[in-house]
Amino acid sequence: MDENVNMKLKQQSKQAENRGRLLVKCPDKPGIVSLVSTFLYNHKANIIESSQYSSDPENGTFFIRIEFQCENLIEQAVQIEKDFVEVARKHSMDYHFAFGNERKRSAIFVSKEPHCLMELLWEWQNGDLETDVVVVISNHEEARDMVESLGIPFHYIPANKDIRKQVEAEQIRLMEEYNVDLLILARYMQILTPDFVSHFPNQIINIHHSFLPAFIGARPYERAYGRGVKLIGATSHYVTNDLDEGPIIEQDIERVDHRDSVIxxxxxxxxxxRRVLAKAVKWHLENRVIVEGNKTIVFH
Known part of the structure; x- marks a missing residue:
């Protein structure tokens, strides 16, 4: 790994040691914010960011994300989680603690077009993605030199529909070997099978060229040009077994007109x-996303 990148990662790790995050989903009722805040206060934690949302204040679901700081959090983390079990049981909470010293490990899948990969690697080098990029997998060789120059392992695995089962078996093996937490499809132009997706629920983030639900499938820009669209965009979403229809994390658009060619x-x-995928990955890594059915709650 590049020495400057390694130094930045070490600095980030040190700064994050006493940071924690708590995500909660539960039936909405008065006092939930006070309850969670008091719990953290009693464990000598200082809340530095809090966001909440209710689907319906009368009879809905309540969501909250709290980021907190606590001295010697690494030593206290196990006890904090243990103490919260009873609180969660009493109030029917689904919850997740994330601690700053537990840095996620990411794999990036890419095909020929490198622009999304390059953006992610730049964000990672710049210290803006809270992850270790531990491996890049591609069905083409174009990105090898760029990836390996950063000290990241690169695996070339040719892929097509005739050998998909063997390819995915090897990919799953590599995900286990590298102990991967998040899979990022940075314009990886292969359809994943239900068997592969089932191994990584809400752990695969894709970028879809064009603006869902319009122009799903191949050659979207040619079809958009033929339709004379005035807006184009991109969607980043979690991958499910329904092609390009998983829970949406982020979208964006830009205006175009008749003067713009397909190129x-x-x-x-x-x-x-590039920017939509980078935002989605960043928010996932920062535990800002809660999946609710086929949609997401995103605390920016």
Whole structure:
């Protein structure tokens, strides 16, 4: 790994040691914010960020994300989680604690087009993604030199529908070998099977060229140009067994007009894809996303 990148990662790790996050989903009723805040106060934690949302204040579901700081959190984390079990049971809470010293490990899947991969690697090098990029997997060789120059392992695995079962078996093996928490599809132009997806629920983030639900499938920019669209965009979402229909994390658009060719649309679209995917990955890593059915609650 590049020495400057390694130094930044060490600095981030040190700064994050006493940071924690708590995500809660439960039936809405008065006092939940006070209850959770008091619990953290009693464990000598200082709340530094809090966001909440209710689907219906009368009879809905309540969601909250709290980021907190606590001295010697690494030593206290197990006890904090243990003490919260009874609180969660009493109030029918689904919850998740994340601690700053538990850095997620990410794999990036890419095909020929490198723009989303390059954006993610830049964000990672710059210290803006809370993850270790531990492996890049591709069905093409184009990105190898760029990836390996950063000290990241690169695995070339040719893929097509005739050998999909063997390919995915090898990919799953690599995910286990590298102990991967998050899979990022940075324009990986292969359809994943239900068997593969089932191994990684809400752990695969995809970027879809074009603006869902319009122009699903192949050649979206050509079809958008033929339709004379005035807006193009991109969607980043969790991968499910329904093609390009998983819970949406982030979307964005830009205006175009009759002067823009298909090449122009693709250039504009690639800019949107890069920033939309990077935002979605960043928010996932920062525990800002709660999946609720086929939609998401995103605490920006």
């Amino acid at each position: 122009d649309l693709k250039k504009i679209g690639s800019r949107i894809e």
